[in-house]
Structure formats: C-alpha cells, structure tokens
Amino acid sequence: MHKGLALVESLALCFFAVYLLQLGWSVLSCSWQAKQQSGEYIRRSYDVVHKFDGMRRFDDFSGFPKLSTNTYVDNVLVNIDNDQNFKNARENATLLMLVRNRELEGALKSMRSLEDRFNRQYQYDWTFLNDVPFDNDFIEATTAMASGKTQYGLIPSEEWDRPDWINETVFETSLQLMNEKGVIYGGSKSYRNMCRFNSGYFFRQELLLNYDYYFRVEPDVEYFCDFPYDPFKVMREQRKKYGFVISMYEYEDTIPTLWDAVEEFMEEYPELIDFDTNSFDFITDSGLVGKNTPIIDSNSRYNLCHFWSNFEIADLRFFRSERYIKFFEFLDSKGGFYYERWGDAPVHSIGVALLMRRDEIIHFDELGYYHIPFSTCPSSNLMRIAQRCVCDPDIDENIDVRLNSCLMRWWKNGSGKFFMKHT
Ligand SMILES: Nc1nc2c(ncn2[C@@H]2O[C@H](COP(=O)(O)OP(=O)(O)OP(=O)(O)O)[C@@H](O)[C@H]2O)c(=O)[nH]1
Ligand SMILES: *[C@@H]1O[C@H](CO)[C@@H](O)[C@H](O)[C@H]1NC(C)=O
Ligand SMILES: *[C@@H]1O[C@H](CO)[C@@H](O)[C@H](O)[C@H]1NC(C)=O
Ligand SMILES: *[C@@H]1O[C@H](CO)[C@@H](O)[C@H](O)[C@H]1NC(C)=O
Ligand SMILES: [Mg+2]
Numbered sequence: 001m002h003k004g005l006a007l008v009e010s011l012a013l014c015f016f017a018v019y020l021l022q023l024g025w026s027v028l029s030c031s032w033q034a035k036q037q038s039g040e041y042i043r044r045s046y047d048v049v050h051k052f053d054g055m056r057r058f059d060d061f062s063g064f065p066k067l068s069t070n071t072y073v074d075n076v077l078v079n080i081d082n083d084q085n086f087k088n089a090r091e092n093a094t095l096l097m098l099v100r101n102r103e104l105e106g107a108l109k110s111m112r113s114l115e116d117r118f119n120r121q122y123q124y125d126w127t128f129l130n131d132v133p134f135d136n137d138f139i140e141a142t143t144a145m146a147s148g149k150t151q152y153g154l155i156p157s158e159e160w161d162r163p164d165w166i167n168e169t170v171f172e173t174s175l176q177l178m179n180e181k182g183v184i185y186g187g188s189k190s191y192r193n194m195c196r197f198n199s200g201y202f203f204r205q206e207l208l209l210n211y212d213y214y215f216r217v218e219p220d221v222e223y224f225c226d227f228p229y230d231p232f233k234v235m236r237e238q239r240k241k242y243g244f245v246i247s248m249y250e251y252e253d254t255i256p257t258l259w260d261a262v263e264e265f266m267e268e269y270p271e272l273i274d275f276d277t278n279s280f281d282f283i284t285d286s287g288l289v290g291k292n293t294p295i296i297d298s299n300s301r302y303n304l305c306h307f308w309s310n311f312e313i314a315d316l317r318f319f320r321s322e323r324y325i326k327f328f329e330f331l332d333s334k335g336g337f338y339y340e341r342w343g344d345a346p347v348h349s350i351g352v353a354l355l356m357r358r359d360e361i362i363h364f365d366e367l368g369y370y371h372i373p374f375s376t377c378p379s380s381n382l383m384r385i386a387q388r389c390v391c392d393p394d395i396d397e398n399i400d401v402r403l404n405s406c407l408m409r410w411w412k413n414g415s416g417k418f419f420m421k422h423t
C-alpha cells in the first residue's frame with residue numbers, strides 16, 4: 001500500500017518536473033521569439049514613424065511641435081503668449097458665433113474642436129452674438145473653453161426683429177403655405193430673423209467693427225484636421241475676401257423670387273458689377289460638369305449654387321462696403337426674407353459672386369469640416385496624415401464627391417483648382 005503510494009507520488013513528481021522543464025523551455029523560446037518579433041516591430045514602426053519626417057509641421061511661431069495633449073493650459077502656450085513675435089503675427093480677426101443660450105453644449109463642442117485644431121496655437125478672440133442676453137452659465141462655460149478673450153454682444157431689436165413694413169397678412173399666409181409644402185424651417189419666424197440678420201446686420205454689430213476678418217462658427221460642427229496654416233493670414237497675404245469649404249445647390253422653394261430681385265439689382269447698379277472678373281458664371285452656368293448633367297432643375301437663370309455659409313472666413317470690410325450694403329438693402333426692400341425664406345447662404349453667395357473678383361474667393365480644401373448633414377475631408381492621404389485628420393473622404397456624407405455639390409462647378413467656372421496655399 002505504502003509502496004504503491006510512493007510510486008504514484010514519485011511518478012507524479014517526475015511528470016511535474018518534466019512539465020516544469022517544458023514550461024520553462026516554452027517560456028524561454030517564446031520570449032526569444034517575442035524578442036525577435038519586437039525587434040521586427042521596432043524596425044517597421046521606425047520606418048513608418050520616420051516616413052513623414054520631411055513633412056512634419058512645426059509651429060510657425062514658436063518652433064515647438066504641437067503637444068499630443070489636449071490640455072489648453074500648458075507651458076508652451078504661456079511661452080507663446082509672452083512672445084512678442086507671436087502677438088504681432090496674429091491677424092486682425094475674431095471667431096464669431098451667433099447662438100442661443102440653450103445651444104450651449106453644441107457651442108462648446110464646436111469651440112473645443114476649433115480650439116484643438118487651430119485656435120489654441122493663436123488665441124484669437126471669440127465673439128458671441130445673441131438676440132437675447134447671454135446667461136451666466138453660457139458666459140462662464142464659453143469663457144473657460146476659449147483660449148483667447150471672449151466678448152458677448154446683444155443684437156439691437158431693430159436689427160433682428162421683423163420690420164413693421166412687412167405686411168402681417170401676407171407674412172402669415174406665406175408662412176402657412178411654406179409649412180404645408182414641407183419647406184425646411186418654412187414655418188419658422190425666428191429662422192427668418194436669423195437669415196436676414198446674417199445677410200445684412202452681423203457685420204455692423206459694434207463688437208465686430210474692431211476687426212477686419214471673421215470666422216463664422218456654428219454650434220455642433222466639427223473640424224476634422226489640424227489647420228496647416230492660419231487661414232486669416234492666408235486671407236490677408238493672398239488678398240482673399242471670402243473663404244468657403246463646401247458649396248452646394250439651394251432648395252429653390254425657399255427663394256422663388258430671389259433671382260428676379262438680383263436681376264433688377266444688376267440693371268439698377270451696372271457700375272457695381274464687373275462680369276470680366278467676377279464669378280457670375282459660377283452661379284449661372286448650368287451646362288455639363290465633367291460627364292455629369294446638373295441634377296438640380298432651376299426655374300431661373302440662377303443655377304442655385306451657393307457657398308454653405310455655416311462655415312465662412314471672410315473680410316468684414318467687404319460686407320461693410322457700400323456696394324454690399326446696397327445689394328442687401330435692395331433685396332431686403334423686396335420683403336423676401338419674410339414673404340419667402342431667403343437664406344443668408346444664397347444671399348452672401350450671390351453678393352460675393354457678383355461684387356467680388358473671383359480670385360478673391362478661396363476654397364479651403366484642406367481643413368475638413370462637418371455640419372449636419374454634410375462633411376468635407378481632404379482627399380489626399382498624405383494630407384490627412386500630416387494634419388491628423390479624423391475623417392473618411394469616401395463616406396456618403398462627404399459632399400464633395402456627390403452630385404449635389406457645386407465644387408466641380410467652382411473648379412470649372414470659379415477660380416479653378418489650387419493646392420498648397422502656404423509655402
Ligand atoms: N441667438 C440666436 N441664434 C440663432 C437663432 N436661430 C438660429 N441661430 C443661430 O444661427 C445659426 C444658424 O442656425 P441653425 O439653426 O444652425 O440653422 P441651419 O444651420 O440652417 O440649420 P441646422 O443647423 O441644420 O438646424 C446657428 O449658429 C444658430 O445657433 C435665434 O433665434 N437666436
Ligand atoms: C396687406 O396685404 C393685404 C393682401 O395683399 C392687403 O389687402 C392689405 O391692405 C395689406 N395691409 C397693409 C397694412 O398694407
Ligand atoms: C483692425 O480692424 C479694424 C476694422 O477694420 C480697424 O479699425 C483697426 O484699426 C484694425 N486694427 C489694427 C491693429 O490694424
Ligand atoms: C464657364 O462655363 C461656360 C460653359 O462651359 C464657359 O463657356 C465659360 O467660358 C466658363 N467661364 C469661365 C470664366 O471659366
Ligand atoms: Mg446650423
């Protein structure tokens with residue numbers, strides 16, 4: 001009995017010893033293999049990491065590379081702020097958001113994205129506008145989120161509310177009609193105030209008189225890529241006055257008589273319009289673009305192309321100019337901001353297309369941007385890597401490759417297609 005037990009015990013011990021040996025061997029060989037492999041990984045990742053050495057972007061002003069942290073308050077920024085060269089390098093410009101108190105969360109999201117991708121390196125001021133006073137929560141949170149100064153403006157009622165010469169009966173009837181037709185925001189009164197304000201009054205707000213350029217930001221938008229340059233600087237140095245990222249066709253139901261008004265304007269003020277240098281063809285040509293027939297049928301000469309104005313970087317001096325004011329006042333006198341639902345996008349776009357030189361308009365194709373329901377994303381992989389983009393150019397939302405984009409038309413009839421805005 002005892003013997004048998006001892007045998008079993010020693011056998012078990014023996015197996016255990018063998019097992020331990022095997023285990024030891026496999027651990028050893030495994031770690032040797034792992035070492036081999038990690039050597040290979042290190043070699044391969046070295047290749048990948050250094051493949052882009054030649055095109056890494058170092059900060060123009062400080063020479064510091066952007067840190068991988070998202071923390072706003074770090075020493076790099078403090079150093080930049082103290083650097084006189086940096087302060088001199090900042091343009092005469094502000095980030096601008098028209099927004100409601102209840103949109104705070106969306107406003108913060110947009111700010112966070114733009115700060116991370118661009119503004120934390122520059123610290124441009126943020127200007128917020130509202131038709132009612134901003135509440136303390138809004139002011140506190142947006143001030144904390146901004147890397148630059150913040151300021152808050154209250155829009156005077158005369159520049160926001162419906163003027164009293166608008167005929168109430170006609171107004172109410174058309175609101176009801178558009179609502180029944182299913183026109184987006186067709187039944188909304190405040191949306192009309194907003195569109196008229198953005199068309200003719202934002203640039204006259206007291207806070208904006210201190211700047212040459214603005215960058216329009218809306219709540220709940222996203223910027224997909226690190227900005228490879230300061231767009232304000234590009235605007236000034238290259239004498240650009242209007243910058244866009246997305247262009248598309250407008251819903252005709254919102255602007256049935258807008259083009260009639262524009263034709264009247266052109267007849268009345270021919271001296272303001274230079275057809276040789278402007279981009280009239282961009283908004284009127286409706287011929288083939290490449291192999292594609294236009295998918296949008298327009299009832300007027302206007303082909304419905306417009307710059308999507310929820311993103312805009314532009315020269316306030318253009319909007320404050322006598323010629324633009326004349327253009328706006330002329331359109332406003334027709335009442336179409338209320339009797340129809342004219343948007344600030346077609347109004348800005350037609351104004352810009354008529355009154356500016358086409359080479360004063362710039363397409364920022366490397367920024368990457370999303371506003372529901374469309375996006376744009378740089379198509380070059382190299383660009384997306386260098387700018388740390390988080391977007392896929394091949395998805396449906398990317399409007400640039402869809403038939404409702406007017407980008408091809410801009411390349412054809414605007415100022416062409418350019419790359420490499422800064423050198
Ligand atoms: N202060 C204020 N801001 C407004 C009002 N209506 C719209 N806005 C702002 O004006 C801009 C455009 O309004 P949106 O509601 O975004 O209109 P949209 O971009 O055409 O449509 P969606 O974003 O798809 O809803 C945004 O920055 C809004 O925050 C308003 O009544 N008061
Ligand atoms: C408003 O328009 C209606 C319908 O065209 C017209 O009958 C009415 O007289 C107008 N009201 C004013 C105050 O002009
Ligand atoms: C900034 O722009 C405003 C408006 O155009 C102008 O009055 C002001 O002098 C400019 N400031 C600087 C420092 O150039
Ligand atoms: C715009 O397109 C039309 C039609 O293809 C063409 O005839 C015209 O030359 C273009 N204009 C410009 C400025 O490119
Ligand atoms: Mg919006």
